[in-house]
Amino acid sequence: MASKGRSRASRKKSVTFKVEQIEWSSKEYYIHGTSTPDKIRCHGCGCVSNTIYPLENKCQGHGLCRDCKETDFVCHSHRGHVTAEALRNAVGQTNNAARKLRILCLFCGSNEDFLNLKDHMYKEHSLELADMLKGSQKTDYEQEKPASTQEKHRTSSSTWKEDHFSKNADVTVELEGDEAPVCKHCKEEWDARDLGEHEKACPEKGVQCRDCDEWIKQEELSDHKKVDTISELQQKIKEMEQCNMSQLEEARNERAKLEKRIQELENRQNVDTISELQQKIKDMELCNEKATNEQAKLVRRIQELENRQTSQREEASIEIAKLVKRIQELENCQLEADQYRIDLEDDVKVHRTALQNLEDKVGRISKEAVTRRRVEMLNERVETYLGPLERLLNGLRHADKE
Incomplete structure (x- = not known):
């Protein structure tokens, strides 16, 4: 595979x-x-x-x-x-x-x-390419000549007439007398059926070079193109050599300019005096001193900002602790109030149950005068107990709402 x-x-x-x-x-x-x-x-x-x-x-x-x-x-x-x-x-x-x-x-x-x-x-490989094109002797006609054209044979006028009229061949060649058709390029007689193909490939056919527009024979076209190609290659070789020479000259000129520039810089460096160099040193020291002072100021400023930030952080921590403690106290008070309210509600339920029992008993004995009197006394007692309890319960509910 x-x-x-x-x-x-x-x-x-x-x-x-x-x-x-x-x-x-x-x-x-x-x-x-x-x-x-x-x-x-x-x-x-x-x-x-x-x-x-x-x-x-x-x-x-x-x-x-x-x-x-x-x-x-x-x-x-x-x-x-x-x-x-x-x-x-x-x-x-x-x-x-x-x-x-x-x-x-x-x-x-x-x-x-x-x-x-x-x-x-x-x-x-420009040189090898030029030598190869020079040494090539084959023409385009010899390389591409069709086998059918090489094997075709010319026929006599009588044979051509017989084939032409017996087989009714489709040709457009007009003859005078008994003459066979003739190639318009090489003037040789050919079978009418093969004449068109021969004229296309005839070595004597004139063709126009697409490069120089010159009309030449078809068999000479290859040599003509090769000569042009060789001359073109030689011209390219000369142009490349000239280009290399010009580049070499430019490199030399550039080198001379660089050497001259180096010399100018060396001369300029020698012109500087010791006093100028000392002045430059003093200026550099002064600049360094200023930079040191600025650095010290920046360090102090950074330290102040850090201290201020630390104190603010501590104050914030203290305030947070106070708030947490106050929240805890309020939560404890709320828990106590909730428990007290629950206890009162339980007491109210117990007293209401007792009151209901008393009312039931009063209902049974209400027909008797003594019983009525006792009921009235009990009602007074109940009102005595229930009044404060209800006021206290209402106060607790009001406190819960607040």
């Missing part, structure tokens, strides 16, 4: 990579996943290029490399036809879909981000 995450390309097929004018095939690349996804490849040749030219309409989301956009293109997925003229003014974009792709440098073998490989080679 294939492991997840970043996998080594040695388990995959070789992939063609293009960085500007450099093209090579390699298995030594790394990417997050199991293979190079289609969205980072050229929709034409299947290579992985650092610059991609996006397509539109049905093919939106796909793109072509710099070489494939120079010729007419037929999408193998949507069968859409895109001409080279339509893509002539297309603006190349960074192939951001390949941002997770890492590959080994051709020169030093370091593992670099694919999108940063161009800057790495220009910065670290």
